[in-house]
Amino acid sequence: MHHKTIIEPFRIKSVEPIKFTTRADRSAALVDAGYNVFRLHADDVLIDLLTDSGTGAMSSQQWGALMQGDESYAGSRSFYRFRDVVQDLTGFQHIIPTHQGRAAERILFHTQVRSGHVVPNNNHFDTTRANIEVEGAEARDLVIAEGRVPSALHPFKGNIDLDALEALLVEDKRQGGRLVPLVMVTITNNSGGGQPVSLENLRGVRRLCDTYSKPFFLDACRFAENAYFIKLREKGQGDRTPADIAREVFRLADGCTMSAKKDGLANIGGFLAMNDSQWADTARNLLILTEGFPTYGGLAGYDLEAIARGLEEVVEEPYLKYRIRSTAYLADKLTSGGVPIIQPAGGHAIYIDARGMLPHIPPVQYPGIALANALYVEGGVRGVEIGTVMFGLRADGTEVPPAMDLVRLAIPRRVYTQSHIDYVAEVVLAVAAASVSLRGYRIVSAPAVLRHFTARFEPLPEEGK
Ligand code: F0G
16 A cells, blocks of 8 residues: 555544634633633633643553553552563663652652752753752753754754763763763653654763763653654664664663653553662652552552553554654644744644744743634634743743743644644634734733743733723
């Protein structure tokens, strides 16, 4: 078969209705929500692209596996099934289940990171950064230069800058090895546009970690999408299976944190995995204190079953081919309509350059909020601002806009069809055509930390009114 059309590699057995609303309904809902799409009732959203986390559709095999869940407190059969699948995939010795990714981060960082430490990464995700900073340490982003420029083209924009990493490790050595407790790399690089990291770059990190005797941990939330990008884009990798590539990637590292809500194809769950027995013992002790016994870690037995099956399905080639193509499909439609987005398309999301699209709205008037709100009012599409509201507030209360003001449209796994995505593109293009009429916002009320979740906004009056 040599047909060009890449189709959804599944048929649909169970459906969930979505609610159609009028523009007037949506405008009223947005006012009630304080002009913050996080505060909307999800029933008032038609196409929800807020996140790809925990929002995927499980397969009939996963739903079937739920009935196999063993809910024994200790030593449950479901744990051993989960452990065997994770061990086969990653090769790590110690597999510690957690209720989601950030719990794995908290356990790793609280047991291994101290005040004054520096943890390097390509780009830390916000929970990763927060869990390092809460220990009094610094989370340092060392993505390559191209990874910071929306329009720059590079097949692996998520790569870490190996020279910058080595410079930090040289400084660590000068300080007797007391500066850097571990090196992290996030695959794919969510905060940098869902961009992949190459095998060559990961091998480079391994070499540096060997030279300077540092443990290397992956933030592996989207490891399968990253493996497929390696297959598509990296020289000499085209004939390998995604599973084979993923296995090699994990075996370059000493451990990982994982949110099974992404490439675990599950609605909840995660794990922390590593080879070092001492680190694992300390981690399990904290796990028992805050998450649960080491064979369930805050999850039900049936969750462990769903994750085990999800990890097997996520590396299947027809799935990954559809997944990466369907995200690129939206990117192609937006790009050919002249909408500025981070190029090339990420694995799980499209990132619209709101600052580039709305040059008349200065960053401190939140172009990302203006765009996200307009997408909702125009067509009931919910995305998320990743810009000045999310990252611009300093501890001293001043506001410093980050490098970009983006709106992320994250695509839930196996949930929306091609016509849903056609509709999303139509809505974005309609908003883009009327972009000069969009106005900025001001914050009416906001908490001191993580303000984007709960802040209330107000549109600024039109010029001269
Ligand atoms: N690391 C990365 C790269 C992530 O994208 C996320 C979550 C986490 C860690 C934390 O995992 O949510 O299971 O605790 N990202 C979601 C998102 C929330 O919308 O991008 P978690």
